[in-house]
Structures are given as C-alpha cells and as structure tokens.
Amino acid sequence: MTEETTILFRPVGQKELDLIEQSGFTGFPPRLEIQPIFYPVLNQEYATQIARDWNTKDAASGYVGYVTRFHVRSDYLSQYDVQIVGAAAVHQEYWIPAEKLDEFNKNIVGKIEVIDRFDRAT
Numbered sequence: 001m002t003e004e005t006t007i008l009f010r011p012v013g014q015k016e017l018d019l020i021e022q023s024g025f026t027g028f029p030p031r032l033e034i035q036p037i038f039y040p041v042l043n044q045e046y047a048t049q050i051a052r053d054w055n056t057k058d059a060a061s062g063y064v065g066y067v068t069r070f071h072v073r074s075d076y077l078s079q080y081d082v083q084i085v086g087a088a089a090v091h092q093e094y095w096i097p098a099e100k101l102d103e104f105n106k107n108i109v110g111k112i113e114v115i116d117r118f119d120r121a122t
Contacts, residue, residue, distance in 0.1 A: 003073060003074075003075075003109070004073075004074040004075070005071035005072060005073055005074055005109050006071065006072050006073075006074045006077050007069060007070075007071055008040040008041065008042065008069070008070055008071075008072055008094070009040065009041050009042070009043065009044050009046070009047035009067060009068065009069050009070075010028070010039075010040045010041065010047065010067075010068045010070070010112075011041070011047045011048075011050035011051035011054070011055055011065055011066070011067055011068075012051070012055070012061075012065070012066050012068055013055045013058060013060060013061020013062050013064060013065060013066070014061060014062030014064050014066075015060070015061070015062060016028070016029060016061075017066050017068075017114065020068070020112055023105075024111075025111040025112045025113070026105070026108065026111065026112070027105030027108060027112075028101060028104070028105060028112075030098070030101060031098035031101060035098060036097065036098050037095045037096060037097060037098060038095075038096040038097075038098060038100075038101050038104065039083075039093045039094065039095055039096070040070075040072070040093065040094055040096070041091075041092065041093045042082065042092040042093065042094075043090060043092065044067065044069070044115070044116075045090050046090050046091055046092065046093070047067045047068075048067055048116060048118075050065070051065030051066060051067050051116065051117075051118050052065055052118040055118070056118050056119060056120040057120065063119070063120035064117065064118065064119050064120070065117070065118040066114050066116065066117050066118075067114070067115050067116040067117075068112050068113060068114055068115065069112075069113045069115045070108050070110070070111070070112040070113065071108065071109045071110055072104070072107050072108055072109065073107040073109060076103075076104075076107040077094065077107075080094045080095065080096065081094075082094065083095050
C-alpha cells in the first residue's frame with residue numbers, strides 16, 4: 001500500500017537553500033529565534049509570489065528567491081489546520097511550530113526539489 005502524501009511548497013532565499021542542500025535536500029533548517037513558526041504553503045502560485053516579490057528584495061535572502069516543492073505524509077499534516085493569510089484564497093499555508101520542525105522533516109517523503117528561481121531585477 002502506498003502512503004498518501006501532500007505536495008507542499010516553500011519559498012526560500014539563498015541562505016536557506018544552502019542549508020537545505022547541506023541536508024542532502026531532505027529537510028529544512030531550524031528556525032531562527034525570531035521565527036516561531038515554519039510555514040510551508042499549499043500551492044505554487046503563492047510560493048512564487050513570495051519568492052519573486054519578497055525574497056528578491058530581501059538582503060537576508062541574498063536578493064534571490066527559490067520555490068521548493070516536496071511531499072509530506074498526509075496523515076502527519078492532518079494534525080494542523082490550513083491557515084488563510086491575506087485577502088486571497090490562494091494564500092494558504094500550514095503553521096508548524098519551530099520546535100516541531102524536526103518531526104516535520106522526518107515526515108518529508110523523497111527529496112526537496114527546487115522548481116523555480118527569481119533574481120532581483122536590476
């Protein structure tokens with residue numbers, strides 16, 4: 001029997017991508033003290049908006065935004081509610097407490113893929 005997974009997306013900057021690469025593309029790095037939640041998003045459109053419109057303007061992101069895609073066990077995700085943030089229905093994400101990120105990473109099935117990149121417009 002094949003386990004059911006949910007496809008999620010995460011917009012990241014260069015530093016976070018480097019740390020994902022160090023994990024062998026198997027997990028996301030721990031949150032910083034100022035980041036109490038980890039928020040994977042439910043659709044590529046929303047992840048693209050963040051990577052393109054926010055990360056490319058952010059020095060901490062290296063002025064570059066990547067969209068990652070990955071699969072998470074659906075039964076694990078069922079303990080979290082989908083959050084709608086902002087005015088658009090497309091702005092859907094999960095809020096994973098930072099202290100639960102290791103558990104989240106253990107429920108990723110397969111590798112984290114980079115599916116898009118955006119650079120700061122010059």
